[in-house]
Amino acid sequence: MFKKLLIANRGEVAVRIARSARELGVACVGVASESDLGSSWLFAMDEVVPIGGAAPRDSYLDMLRVLQAGVQTACTAVHPGWGFLAENPRFAALAEQHGMTFVGPPASVMARLGTKLPAKAAFEAAGLQGIPGSAHALESVDEALELAQRIGYPVMIKADAGGGGRGIRRCTAADQVRDQFGAARAEAEAAFGDGALFLEKCVDNGRHVEVQVVCDAFGNAIHVGERDCSVQRNHQKLVEETPCPLLSAEERERLGTAAARAAAAIGYVGAGTIEFLRAPSGELYFMEMNARLQVEHPVSEMISGLDLVRLQLQVAANQVLPVRQADVRLEGCAIECRINAEDASDNFRPTPGVLEVYDFPLDVGPGTLRFDTHLAAGDEVPPEYDSLLGKLIAYAPTRAEAIETLLAGLAAARVEGVSTTIPLHRAVLASDDFVSGDYDTSKIPGWSMAGSER
Amino acid sequence: MNDELELSVRRDGDELELLAPAPGAFTLALEEGALLFAGATAGVLRVLERDHVLRVPAGVHGRVTNARPERVHEPVGHGALLYRLAPLDAAGLTSAPVGGAAAAEGTSGLVLRSPQSGRFYHRPAPGDPAFAEAGTELSVGDPVGLLEVMKTFSHVPYRAQDGLPQRARVVRLLAGDGAEVRRGDVLLEVEPA
Numbered sequence: 001m002f003k004k005l006l007i008a009n010r011g012e013v014a015v016r017i018a019r020s021a022r023e024l025g026v027a028c029v030g031v032a033s034e035s036d037l038g039s040s041w042l043f044a045m046d047e048v049v050p051i052g053g054a055a056p057r058d059s060y061l062d063m064l065r066v067l068q069a070g071v072q073t074a075c076t077a078v079h080p081g082w083g084f085l086a087e088n089p090r091f092a093a094l095a096e097q098h099g100m101t102f103v104g105p106p107a108s109v110m111a112r113l114g115t116k117l118p119a120k121a122a123f124e125a126a127g128l129q130g131i132p133g134s135a136h137a138l139e140s141v142d143e144a145l146e147l148a149q150r151i152g153y154p155v156m157i158k159a160d161a162g163g164g165g166r167g168i169r170r171c172t173a174a175d176q177v178r179d180q181f182g183a184a185r186a187e188a189e190a191a192f193g194d195g196a197l198f199l200e201k202c203v204d205n206g207r208h209v210e211v212q213v214v215c216d217a218f219g220n221a222i223h224v225g226e227r228d229c230s231v232q233r234n235h236q237k238l239v240e241e242t243p244c245p246l247l248s249a250e251e252r253e254r255l256g257t258a259a260a261r262a263a264a265a266i267g268y269v270g271a272g273t274i275e276f277l278r279a280p281s282g283e284l285y286f287m288e289m290n291a292r293l294q295v296e297h298p299v300s301e302m303i304s305g306l307d308l309v310r311l312q313l314q315v316a317a318n319q320v321l322p323v324r325q326a327d328v329r330l331e332g333c334a335i336e337c338r339i340n341a342e343d344a345s346d347n348f349r350p351t352p353g354v355l356e357v358y359d360f361p362l363d364v365g366p367g368t369l370r371f372d373t374h375l376a377a378g379d380e381v382p383p384e385y386d387s388l389l390g391k392l393i394a395y396a397p398t399r400a401e402a403i404e405t406l407l408a409g410l411a412a413a414r415v416e417g418v419s420t421t422i423p424l425h426r427a428v429l430a431s432d433d434f435v436s437g438d439y440d441t442s443k444i445p446g447w448s449m450a451g452s453e454r
Numbered sequence: 455m456n457d458e459l460e461l462s463v464r465r466d467g468d469e470l471e472l473l474a475p476a477p478g479a480f481t482l483a484l485e486e487g488a489l490l491f492a493g494a495t496a497g498v499l500r501v502l503e504r505d506h507v508l509r510v511p512a513g514v515h516g517r518v519t520n521a522r523p524e525r526v527h528e529p530v531g532h533g534a535l536l537y538r539l540a541p542l543d544a545a546g547l548t549s550a551p552v553g554g555a556a557a558a559e560g561t562s563g564l565v566l567r568s569p570q571s572g573r574f575y576h577r578p579a580p581g582d583p584a585f586a587e588a589g590t591e592l593s594v595g596d597p598v599g600l601l602e603v604m605k606t607f608s609h610v611p612y613r614a615q616d617g618l619p620q621r622a623r624v625v626r627l628l629a630g631d632g633a634e635v636r637r638g639d640v641l642l643e644v645e646p647a
Binding site for chain 1: 476477478479501502529531532
């Protein structure tokens, strides 16, 4: 195992990684921007290296500064967390070049996963079904029109280098494809530095179902069940749960097995997530693979009893996966709410500020609660970074009990100083649509975007 | 060819502080007493095996008043203090050539420096005779004063290092009784005995 780990991230994920690293006896080196210096989450680190200015590009996104922090503190591994440099193959390669093991997949595999079309081709070859659409970047509007005609409207024009819900345009007719194509290309060029576009059939009212996998460097792969992340706003996930309420035990097993096999086939190493879109007809289409630990990983940990960060570190240290598929027992139901510093009733306006009160009692039932956060009362939520305060996770034997537990936890929570998404979560979890499991990514169940609770 | 980085500046009352513009290994640091002016190079910051010459930004000049780091490659974080600059007056400009604090302070060049930052005392206890005063002969290991660091007192021994002779005579005490000193600050001036 590594002696010293560089945690190339901030906030909640940095604290989460430090917890598992410490359990393995690994010392943690944190990095901090000017605005994070003095933040209480840095106490989770054994050492902290100030790396730059408050703006992410001057600190957490500057791979030279981040890696130099590891070099001068003699780290032998770097964990990128999520966001920032987590899915940057150059960063992974540069870390290895400077003597630090990258906790994640090999840079070459990550590079392939980062572009949509080669990833889709690789996974189709590995046995997963992709959404019908183009197999290579579109050359022209005519090609787009011809393909759209063949697979049927509505279609989506997507930027090959896009992500996080950006760079996607929906077209219901040929006119729109004609209108949107040039703008989409210009936008992709400007936003991602790559104007390559492709086209896919638009699956309306789909559900976002993703499978957690962990692979070691010796070809072993396990899946830790699926997560349903269909409660979204503008492709940003708000509530995640496992198991997906729509899948039968048999479908679940088949999906998980196929995902684990595909991940091993493409040479993946580490913890990763394969995302699927479930059409109302029940078809599961491969969307993409996220080559990192995900924000919503705790729900998978709750139903499996596994520590995914611990597994990440173990396989990165070239250990054989300590669990095999037969050892992975998925029991119960877990639901996670992302508590963001946003005012959901005011169009999700971010509300940075000082947390005057920050209290999440966990001793409410019937199930158990877990709260992952890096903050405490008195801390400041800086305006430079994302608005995630923490994640409240409920675990119970049944879905109904998990919902009840989470609602009790949200009701007991007290936050003052910033607005939070707690009112939104209470409305969602109490809504008939969510309780019945009958909702999709197109709208937030129990919440009307006009701003008032239903 | 080397890259360049400009030092960051922070104003602290009369003094200027030059800060590391990035994390890295700080090397080729200038000595205490060196004169810095806008555009001058002031050491090298090595970031991921790449050397960046450190430049003094426009409008900044002064004399370095802090000791350079002990290590040849000193790991520093972003914003770490690299140089503290005292303002230059006309006298400073003419009488203080680059070449060390000793010259700047008008001493013969043989000085004993504080091994640590803390509070320096001349006497073991109030009312007691001083450990050393002008004319006292010192040999290696003789205490010259007490240093209080975080409520702990320890003797500061005379050491024959940095060109100091095995035996020396105190010319004068430069750090006051009870003065706050930083590591590398001059405590007393000596001459060979």
